[in-house]
Amino acid sequence: MGPTNSTDSTFSRRGFMKGALIGSVGALTADPSSIAYAMLAGTTPADIQGIGIRKGLVNLSSNENPLGPSAKAVEAVAQNMFHVNRYGWSMTPVPEDLLRNAIEKHHNLPETTVTMENWQEAWKERRVMISAGSGPILEFAAITAIKDGAELVQARPAYSDIAEVWMKFKRRQNANVKLHLVPLDDAYLHDLNAMYKRINQNTTMVVITNPNNPSGTLLGHDELADFVQSVPKHVTVFIDEAYIHFVREPGYRDAVHLATEHDNVIVARTFSKIHGLAGMRVGYSVAHPDTHRRMDLYPVPEPSVLGCFAAAAALEDHDHIARCRQVAKAGKDYLGKSFDRLGIEYVPSDGSFMLFNMKREVATTFAALAEKNVEIADANWWGVKEHLRVTVGTPAENEAFIGALEQVLQESRPVAQ
Ligand SMILES: Cc1ncc(COP(=O)(O)O)c(C=O)c1O
Structure with missing residues (x-):
């Protein structure tokens, strides 16, 4: 007979895990x-x-x-794979809430509790938004910043998902928007001074990829923090930290605290890189709850049930x-x-x-x-x-x-x- 409950099933889960782990280990x-x-x-x-x-x-x-x-993510998937006949909301705990709470805890953010009674209101508190990969976070943040006459400032070359959404709007919708793609400096670093000079009253978004892709270069924490401080509050500063775990400097301070200290900052993270879960499609952002509420006006795709369990386990696999x-x-x-x-x-x-x-x-x-x-x-x-x-x-x-x-x-x- 096939297993009905994976958690205590003796189905050769151990055997399966052993096989899976021997491959990677x-x-x-x-x-x-x-x-x-x-x-x-x-x-x-x-x-x-x-x-x-x-x-x-x-x-x-x-x-x-x-x-x-x-390996902890693989184990979490193995433990939960027999439950995928259920929608996430039928499960206890709801996997999306489990993952969101794990991320909140990871970053020392206040944990939000969602209940049948408060789910409409819970957004008011939430600093973490999860999605199917960080790609949708980039794209939906881009969409919320586009309006008639808006301007975007980004480095070039840099990861271009956000700029591509803007370009698509410009081309297909004949939208009246402007992109300032500011060349990296001679050391392939974001030229923050030159980027700052491109900001004006029409600018709605500035994008920083740190470390940058494809150059791999890293801005000093203080330099980035000073830049964020100086950007006018009507501009959203989007900081993409997809590769932050690979920074060589021990003790380098990441930008998540900037997203809690400044209402106009979004920090994006992905489980596709250091955690090895690209195919699972899990990412998240830390930002002011109002920013997430604006992004949630659009159908931001959520990770699957298995993606949530895998990511929550991977987050603390030090x-x-x-x-x-x-x-x-x-x-x-x-x-x-x-x-x-x-x-x-x-x-x-x-x-x-x-x-x-x-x-x-x-x-x-x-x-x-x-x-x-x-x-x-x-x-x-x-x-x-x-x-x-x-x-x-x-x-x-x-x-x-x-x-x-x-x-x-x-x-x-x-x-x-
Ligand atoms: C800088 C950067 N941001 C975001 C992403 C998107 O990653 P994902 O959608 O897999 O989370 C990538 C993927 O390569 C990336 O290089």
Whole structure:
């Protein structure tokens, strides 16, 4: 007979978990001698089994977590998967409330309680809004800032979901809106002075991605806080912290406190990166309750029941977070040294990826790498020419990428006559 209640079922949950975990942990704990052996043997894409992708593919294009999901999240999914015949609101506790409360606790925010009696009013208190990935938070925040004559200030290159919503409105609705895309400075940092100068009485939103994607650069906390302080209160400052866990500086202070101290600040977070739950689609924002109420006028998609359970478990899986951070840091060190050896300029990164400068058109390199089963990102997508962006993978994936890049460089060298 099949299990009816997963929580105390003896269905070989333990066996299932064991299988699931061996897969990911096996990849995590590759001991130094096997890594050294793989290096000596010359790792090729065909040797690599990335988690969740077909054997042989080295997919370093989308900043996914190469180590897989938090094991605690996998366990939470396994425990709850037999309950998915129910809507979230039929469950006790309601998974959305469970996750929202977990996030509130995580950030030391007042916990909100939603009951049958107060659910219409509960919005008045709520500083946390959850959604199906942070993408919808970006998009719906963008929509609330668009009105006739409105202006947006954002860096370029930067993650462009918000700017794309504005551009879509401009094109399709013939909307009278203006976008100021301010170039990063020479160190690939947000040029906050130049951005500040573009703010006027029509500006409704300023976007800061910190660390920035695709450059991986990080603003100093105090510099960002001073900027927020100086921005007029009629402007919403949207701070996207998708990669905040990968910051190298120990003790770096994130921006969540700015969202509680300033009514015009929204901070967005995702479970897709450090927590390894991109396919689960879970993200959230911290902002003033009125901001969330405005966003909630639109149908912001909520995460699924399993997404809520997985994210709530992943949030406090500090071992997994530390391991992912460590692997990303070691990977960035390795990639940096390899770029130095190959004479390629790169941007030191506080994200889970690295931007590097080929100083020539990159379409050929991009295609030649793809032919060798190594997929990375062409930074032209964010409007920066002659650059490529690579996600930091497992040691084996990083080595395969560097090996393939080296080959591509050799193959493209003019043959001496
Ligand atoms: C800077 C940044 N923000 C937001 C997102 C959206 O992530 P998700 O919708 O998976 O939460 C991404 C995805 O790559 C990103 O790089």
